[in-house]
Amino acid sequence: MMRAAGLVLAVAVLCVSCAGPTTSDSALLSQAGRSAQSAVSELQTVDLAARTQLGDHAWWSYTDVVVTSSEDSMSAIEGTFDSRQPPTVDTDAVYQRTTKALSDAADLVTAMRISVRRHDTASLRRQTAQIAPLVRRLNRLGKLAP
Amino acid sequence: MSTSDGRPTGVTHAGRVLHAGLHLLDRQIVEQGTGRMAGKVDDVELALDEDVPVVRALLTGPAGWGPRLPGLLGRLVTSVHHRLHPAEDPQPVAIDMTHVVDIDSAVHVDDQDLGDQGLGEWLDQHFIGRIPGAGDATE
Amino acid sequence: MRLSELLGREVRDADNEYVGTVADLVLVQDGPLRGPYAASLRISGLILVERRHVRLLGYERDVLPVAFRWLLKRLAGRISYVPWEAVDLDEASVTLSVRTADLVEHDPAYRRRTS
């Protein structure tokens, strides 16, 4: 019990000490990492839902609800990151890469939602295949998060 | 004092010892015949000027409960109740101890018109009673 | 007088020394017969606790768990019983006709007491 409490305290001190001002480069990097991780979560959800639908393990209206809420979350994630600016030129590249990857992910999810609404199995299958490379891209960015 | 099934009897036998705050205050009041829940014992009226000092009555209602709340909240409850109540200086409903039949996990009183049911009666007449089925027992 | 006005009041002894506060009122059902049901509840005495703002939660009696009884005893300090005859009550104060040293400890086995 005492050890756990001590550990909690130590982690607390660490957390407080790393949280620098939001304008610093490290803050932008960690924001990029967190956004990428969240985007991966949404893409993987859509991937799983789409595969389930393609395997005829679910019905369209259910898949629609799941994909639509991921689409909403995706646009929120994209919006949050877009509102940041790279504080120095050093992080410009990361900022650009993240913005592009998030925007590609959001576009893909929207396209898949449209396919689901149209019950368009062929497009959905094609789009599902595009998820994996996008996830790999985002995972590389996700490593930036502390 | 308990019966074989473990339920306390609470028989009002002579010489029984009760603690006023513990055994009377804030207990549920139940009407003996109907089993109707008739309020909480919000306060207890003591008769200290008699030859033998005794408990005179149980008090129930906002005028008994309000003054027991702390500070501003207590004053607020009391003043709102004063404003809504038709009487000039509303008093809590007093149930004379002669009406108390039994004291166990609840205070049982004999059936009587407990008078001030202000809010409940008003809601029954103006709202709940007007909804279809309000007078029926559930099926 | 209402019970709630009495509970929590400060109590002083015959030497006007602070004794404690009123924790509860002991009633015995042997008063004059009133109404059809039973003898009335006679006020037999006060239960005093040494410290202020303590609710005994029923632990002036001998009930479990032991941990609670111990804790409340620590919080409340001395718990004593004063017969009503020794209590002098006026508008704002409660004064005893006995000294603190002469107070009897409250008997937690309340069911057996008959006084």
Add this chain to the structure above:
Amino acid sequence: MKKYLAVTLGILTAIGGFVDIGDLVTNALVGARFGMRLAWVVVVGVLGIIVFAEMSGRIAAVSGRATFDLVRERLGPRAALVGLVGSFLVTGLTLTAELGGVSLAVELAFGINYLLVIPWVMVLAWLVVWRVKFNTMETGFGLLGLFLVVFVVALVAAAPDWSALGAQVSTPRPPPSEDWPTYAYYAIALFGAAMTPYEVFFFSSGGVEEHWSAKDLTLSKLNVFLGFPLGGTLSLSIAAVAAVTFLPRGIQVDNLGQTVLPVAVYLGKVGLALVLIGVFAATFGATLETLLSCGYSVAQYFGWQWGKMVRPRQDARFHTVLIAVLVVGAMTLLTTVDPVKVTEYSVVFSAVALPLTYLPILIVANDPDYLGRRTNGPFANLLGVSYLVLILVASLAAVPLMIWTKAGQ
């Protein structure tokens, strides 16, 4: 024979009734983020609700007094008012979450926007509390809630690496991707989801509504000792199936559609249909329980007549509270607040509000004035006091941890 049927029915009801929107969301969320590394909390929580409900049920059966009646009786009007406001807000928040859960289940099944469903659920819930007999209501939704067993079936069908799950169970610490405060925060959330105060209000008041006496103690105990652990098993299987499906893919659960997705993955359309019926019944049953519990707690504090055992005209105040709470809950949801977020907060605040209702029950369970010779034994008191300490710690730590971890983000 009839008696055995009643007992079986009671147990089945308790299983279905244990799981509500809080358990569905929190267990899936925690399973996806922490695997089974918090499974021990569910066990601790289930044991806690057993201790709490057993004492309340025993008091209700022997003395006829329901939980909030005793809270006021033992704590007095001030402290009990604090307890009342706290529990009422938490239960109202939970009601809002359950209403959202019912509507989301309908949305997932039929694709109708959940906001359009809310008014209908509200009216249906009111009709049930207005007209339907207590027993019918409880049994009906409890039994339908049993369809949630498909989570167990889905887990088996997923053929997980059991030893890996077992290894997670036996490592009660956060995975590398999470820190200790977040772990502790979700531990409290899971604890709160298992030990929701409304379950006890409802259980004890229901006992009074059904005119339990000392003879019904066996039934009450069986419900508690079998129903809750089996309900806890459902909770664990929700967490396990989420751990198997979501953790390796890096998916974080933030909606009900995700919670039921593994069932569709492993069991297909039939599984999905059954789980949605289960979710609907469990959350609708919990809607009724939370709604009635709001009414029970207010009425019992003030000593008003309450319950479905009398005609509504005889407890007009009680029924007015029910209608008001239901309307406010539905209006809150119609502001498009996310029902899942509401759920996440409601389980944590459950843990905050718990001590003021638990303490008086533990005290009265020891009072021979109420229970005669059926007061707590030494073992019940050992557990009872240990849980009091645990509940206090969880209650005090909940809000600081919520602020610190930004509600687990």
